[in-house]
Each structure stands twice: as C-alpha cells, then as structure tokens.
Amino acid sequence: MTRFLGYGRQTIDDIDIQAVVDVLKSDFLTQGPAVTAFEKSIADLTGAKYVVAVANGTAALHIACLAAGLKDGDVGVTQPVTFCASANAITYCGARADLVDIDPETMTMxxxxxxxxxxxxxxxxVVIPxxxxxxxxxxxxxxxxxGDRIIIEDASHSVGAIGEDGNMxxxxxxxxxxxxxxxxxxxxTGEGGAVATDDPDLYKALQLLRSHGIEREPGLLQNTEDAGKPWYHEQQVLGFNYRLCDIQAALGTAQMSRLPAFIARRREIAxxxxxxxxxxxxxxxVQARPDQRDRSGHHLYTIRIDYDAVxxxxxxxxxxxxxRQVGSQVHYIPVHRxxxxxxxxxxxxFPESDAYYAETLTxxxxxxxxxxxxxxxxxxxxxxxxS
Structure with missing residues (x-):
C-alpha cells in the first residue's frame, strides 16, 4: 500500500535507538554528560564557540531575547512570514514585537x-531575521x-545550512x-532547541536563564561566605526550567552524525x-537559484501557486x-494575521508577506x-x- 507522504518526517534508525537505550541504562537521564556532548556536536558543526541546548526552539528564542536585554518598554522586530514563536519570544520579555516585510526573492527579512x-x-x-x-x-x-543592535537569527529551519558569508x-x-x-x-531530539553564540557574556547569561537562574561556580557566587561549600548554589536571576534531558540529547548527537547526508538528500529532492x-x-x-540550493538546509520545499488561475x-x-496520498501544508499564516x-x-x-501567504504551499x-x-x-x- 502506498504510504501517505506528509510534508515532513523524522528519520530514525538503529543508531539513534541505541543511543537512547544507552542513556536509559546510564546513571543520568537529565543534567548529565549527554547534553554537553550534544552541545559540543553543534559547536563542532557550526564553528560557534558556545552552545546552550534547551527544551525547544521557542525556549531558545526566549532566553536569547532575555540575554539580549529585552524588557518592558523595549521593541524587537522580526518578520511576518514565520512561526509565531519568533514574535512571541519578544512579547514574553514584556517588549513590543514589531514586523518588517520579507524580501520576495528569499522570503527572509x-x-x-x-x-x-x-x-x-x-x-x-533587537532584530530577529x-x-x-x-x-x-x-x-x-x-x-x-x-548597526550595533543585537541580531538573533531564528535559524530553526537551518541547522547545517551555510550563510551568504560562507560561514555555517x-x-x-x-x-x-x-x-x-x-x-x-x-x-x-523529539522536542528541543539550542542557542549558539561566540560571545562569552551572552553564553553565561543563556546558561543561567536555561536553569532557573541558578549559579553553582564558586568564583561566580555573590554570597562569598558560603562559596565553596559543597551544597551551596544561589539563584541570581529569574530563569526557567528550559533544560533538555539526556535522552533527547543522545538522540540529537546520533542524528548530528548524519546531518550532512540528510541535507544532501533534501537538496536532491529539491x-x-x-x-x-x-x-x-x-x-x-521559491529559493531555487543554484547558489541558494547549494547553501540551504532545505527544511521546507515550497512553491507558489496562482490558485485563481488554476x-x-x-x-x-x-x-x-x-x-493522492500527498500531504501539504502552509508555512506560514503571517504573524500580523x-x-x-x-x-x-x-x-x-506587509504586501510581500501577504502575497506569499496567498500563494504558498509546502x-x-x-x-x-x-x-x-x-x-x-x-x-x-x-x-x-x-498541468
């Protein structure tokens, strides 16, 4: 029987399953070494100096906005053609989420x-393209x-992709x-996300925000009287429980080893x-120039259809x-709608975003x-x- 072809599907094999089983048999299901190993695999791939793994992509956006200093009364800007999390993360900080239209050639800001x-x-x-x-x-x-504003690229679709500057x-x-x-x-990783940065100060802020705002390093504690005592830790900022568990991280590390092959196959299909x-x-x-195909992560394949003419x-x-057993989807309903x-x-x-929304199909x-x-x-x- 012909299988139904959804627009997207995970790819899981025996290596992934064994990686998860190994963690289930280990001493740590969370807050253990598998998370650090997963972060390192992302850093090795991207060339980023620091990576903080979190519970999902929305959590990644949220703590990135907080680390950037967004607060009540501030303004951050993203684009209309995106999942609503790009704007929501700004709003979570008490800031006003604004929008800039897309480039019709790339669908990016x-x-x-x-x-x-x-x-x-x-x-x-803050600017979030x-x-x-x-x-x-x-x-x-x-x-x-x-200019000197903080840029947070929402690269939720783009792990393993290459930028116009040639950097991963x-x-x-x-x-x-x-x-x-x-x-x-x-x-x-099932659900999961990460933030990559080359800035050590942002990295430290992201680490605190991921885990309740709690600091354990003796040299960074504010209460020096208790610093160094084996049980002592302190909450220094209002953080969140946005941790990724070791089970998810092990799956992610196993998947990372096959990411180049995954992207190569997606590119062939595109x-x-x-x-x-x-x-x-x-x-x-859409996004079909050879140079765009060469560097894209190919999370989505979309076309534009003139439905009226059809x-x-x-x-x-x-x-x-x-x-006909072919699934399709719309990415995305613009934020302003x-x-x-x-x-x-x-x-x-936002004419370009509205025009794209009216025609797109994934x-x-x-x-x-x-x-x-x-x-x-x-x-x-x-x-x-x-046709």
Missing amino acids: SVDGLTAYLADHPECK VSYGGLSSSNAALRKAA VGTGYADMYTFSFHPVKPIT IFYDREFAGMNHVRL GKPREQVMKELAE MPYHAPRFEGRS LPCFPTLTDDEAAQVVAAVRGVLG
Whole structure:
C-alpha cells in the first residue's frame, strides 16, 4: 500500500535507538554528560564557540531575547512570514514585537525594509531575521542595517545550512542563532532547541536563564561566605526550567552524525522538484537559484501557486493532493494575521508577506522520501493543477 507522504518526517534508525537505550541504562537521564556532548556536536558543526541546548526552539528564542536585554518598554522586530514563536519570544520579555516585510526573492527579512524601519524606530533593540525554509538571511547587509543592535537569527529551519558569508549558520554576522529540533526539522531530539553564540557574556547569561537562574561556580557566587561549600548554589536571576534531558540529547548527537547526508538528500529532492515544476503553468519556484540550493538546509520545499488561475482554492488543492496520498501544508499564516497580534498592526501593510501567504504551499521533502515517491508528488501536483 502506498504510504501517505506528509510534508515532513523524522528519520530514525538503529543508531539513534541505541543511543537512547544507552542513556536509559546510564546513571543520568537529565543534567548529565549527554547534553554537553550534544552541545559540543553543534559547536563542532557550526564553528560557534558556545552552545546552550534547551527544551525547544521557542525556549531558545526566549532566553536569547532575555540575554539580549529585552524588557518592558523595549521593541524587537522580526518578520511576518514565520512561526509565531519568533514574535512571541519578544512579547514574553514584556517588549513590543514589531514586523518588517520579507524580501520576495528569499522570503527572509528585507534589508531595505529593515533600514527604513530602523530610521523610523531607532529605539528598536533587537532584530530577529528568520532563515525561512533553511535559507539563511542576508548576513552582512542585515548586519550593516542593524548597526550595533543585537541580531538573533531564528535559524530553526537551518541547522547545517551555510550563510551568504560562507560561514555555517551558527557563527558570523548575528550575535546569537537559535535552532529547533522538532521532528520535521533537519535533525530531531523529539522536542528541543539550542542557542549558539561566540560571545562569552551572552553564553553565561543563556546558561543561567536555561536553569532557573541558578549559579553553582564558586568564583561566580555573590554570597562569598558560603562559596565553596559543597551544597551551596544561589539563584541570581529569574530563569526557567528550559533544560533538555539526556535522552533527547543522545538522540540529537546520533542524528548530528548524519546531518550532512540528510541535507544532501533534501537538496536532491529539491533540485528534482525544481526541474519538474519549472515552466509549469501557474506555478512559481521559491529559493531555487543554484547558489541558494547549494547553501540551504532545505527544511521546507515550497512553491507558489496562482490558485485563481488554476480555478481551485488552496483548500481544494490540498484535499485533492491528500486523496493522492500527498500531504501539504502552509508555512506560514503571517504573524500580523494572528488574532493575538493583529490589533497592533491595524492599518499596517506587509504586501510581500501577504502575497506569499496567498500563494504558498509546502510539499513533501524529507530524507527517506524515495525517488519514486518524489515522482508521485510531482504527478499528484500536475494532476491536481491540470498541468
């Protein structure tokens, strides 16, 4: 029987299972050596000096915003085409989450838009561009536009990807990079995330915020009278229980060893789709330039469809694809359209984000998708769109 092809799927093998079993048989299920090993594997891959693993990608964004100093009355800016966590993390800090439209070529934050926004809002403290679909943001140009503001790249789609500057995503133009390891991402820990940085002060703040704000190092304790006593620790800031457990970390480390192969397969699928969909009536490719394909993490494969010209609304297209055992999804409903955030953006316009949202559709792309299944996806899209 033909399996249903969701837009994303985790890839788990016996190596992953054994890594988890080994931790289950060990002395530490949490706060043990597996977390440190996972952090090191991310640092080794990205070239980042420091990595802090956390419970999920949203937690990574939250503590990154707090480490950046966001607080009540501050302003942070992200982009509309993203999962709502990019804006929520700013809001969690008591700051105001604002938006800059996307570049229609990359679906990442518009550099010109950011420049214009900051000219009108010099009080903005933090900039959060999103490496949408696995393609990193505009690096040097965004850094120049942001000036000395803290940049946190939401790289939830982009572990293993390469930036425009040639650096692995995790080090380079941004002050911090946040990752997600949800099952549909390039690698998974079940749920999980991480923050990478080259700044030792940010690293220390991230470590405190991850674990209740508790400090244990004798040389960093404020109560020097009790420093060095074997039981003594102290809460120095208001932190959170955002720890990743060793079971998840062991899975992540096992997955990291295969990340290059995972991305290579995703790229093969994307290039096959590009070739098959090129020139199709009422379909436009996304992030399909060769240089973009070469450096993307390929978390998502999306196309743009002119549903009016096809003569079918998107929901009908999705239904008919599902009847052909092909899943699809929409990434994303723009932040300014979400009922929670929408009132702050009344009267504001984000034309590129709205245009993309009106046309986008995400198709299956994951490492275990076979050549025959990729061909099945193409045939289903052609059949539904009548091309």
